[in-house]
Amino acid sequence: MTFAKETKTTAAASYKTAAARRAKRDKYFKIGSLILFFLLWEVLGRINDACQWVDPKFFPVPTGIIASAYTYLTDGTLFTHLGISVYRVVVGYAIGVVIAIVLGSLIASFKTMDNIFSPIINLFSPIPIMAFLPMFILWFGIGEQSKVILIAYTTIIYMLSYVTEGIKDTDPVLIRSAVSLGANPWQLFTRVKFQSAFPNIFLGMKGALGTAFGAMVVAEMMGASTGLGYIIVFSKNWFKMNDMMMAAIAIGLLYSLMFAILTVVESALFKWKKETTGGAVEK
């Protein structure tokens, strides 16, 4: 499940280069497109109110969604639901990332670990997480545990191959360099193999964020009385389309925010990667 495409943002201090000018123009273009989209949506909704093509109850409009958000805000429940969703996804995702890195490192480093874990992982990884949720609820209860575990599980399954492949892909000549400079096996792993795999691992982390959000929403829709996913099911039962849209948009915004944080961290971590602003050929 993906919520947003990764977009390249070029922070340009001055707009002297052609690439920087172009980036600025592109940005205004994109913002304009969004504004136009919401305007058209609202207008279409108003026309529908008048013409009754479909029951207006089933046609959410931007102003209605804002009104829903306002209601949830004033009675204080928006932050309760938002907070619990953030808590679940952050905790589950963090646990998943840590386990994936440790497990992936072991699998990539020791053939025995590979032989033990890979067949089991290959057996379970093709099964959609939805199929596991009822089991997890029975095992771990309807509380936070089952949700956090589900989110962690999906994160691990998604990330694992990025970790193992990244480590195994380390340029052999870098390994040779390091051992001839006196690195011991632990130093070789931490200072060379892991460093070399880190960009790939981070790519896996960014991708796993999408699946973690997917797992969160599923868990909240199937066995919860709080959270953004819960608002969606609850609103469905009462035909509150605006509330549903509000929750969906909140999920999207939350994801985008966390993805943006990861992107900022990434660009700080991997300054050493060659910066390519203009693409393969400057236009």
Next chain:
Amino acid sequence: MAVYIEHLFKAYEERDGEMQYVLNDVNLTIETGEFICVLGKSGCGKSTLLNVIAGYLKPDKGSIRLNEDEIHGPSAERGVVFQQHALFPWRTVSQNVQFGLNMRGVPDAKEIAQKYIDMVGLTGYENKYPSGLSGGMAQRVGIARALANDPKMLLMDEPLGALDALTRDSMRRELERIWQITKKTILFITHSAPEAVYLADRVIVLQKGKVSLDQRIDLPRPRDITNPKFNDYVRQFESEITGVAADSVITE
């Protein structure tokens, strides 16, 4: 550090029950402080020889001793410079040069690294990442990184092979200067006869898995490439390698 190579055999594959030896009974002694060039056609086993001495490959038969000790795998006493610079892309120039020192927890790593960065003429580039360096600069960092770790011996596998002719020329001169300062034992691989004559105390020609020629170069340093004797050596090696009259071969 002196290196004694005796009856060294190395094969990558077996065909019809026969080992296909890339190194087929190599015998070679390298004295402490000597600058040795190994010369040969591409595919003749030069890198294989270097990789066995470095400890990356295990010999099938024979022995390699450093002074008294048989070698067991790679070690910091044998520094290696690769054809592709092999710098750690996530480390700056200074951090790359410090790598070996960091592994041993040497306290003044930064200052020591600086000395070698200055020596290879890269003062001012300490905080650049390898992606921002030219090929020649990256190769110098590779040399500084190997030297900063103070190995007893330096193994260099066509370190100038990826550079353009002008850069190669100036790097050769620098390499000779650095060797005269540090007095390391150097095993230098090349497929260029003039390069070998310019740099080496002794040139080893490798052919069909054997040392086919072991020739001392009796010319004063720095070597004058216009000296007729210089060209005599070059011709001698080229005809040895190609097996034809040397004038018909264009080198480099």
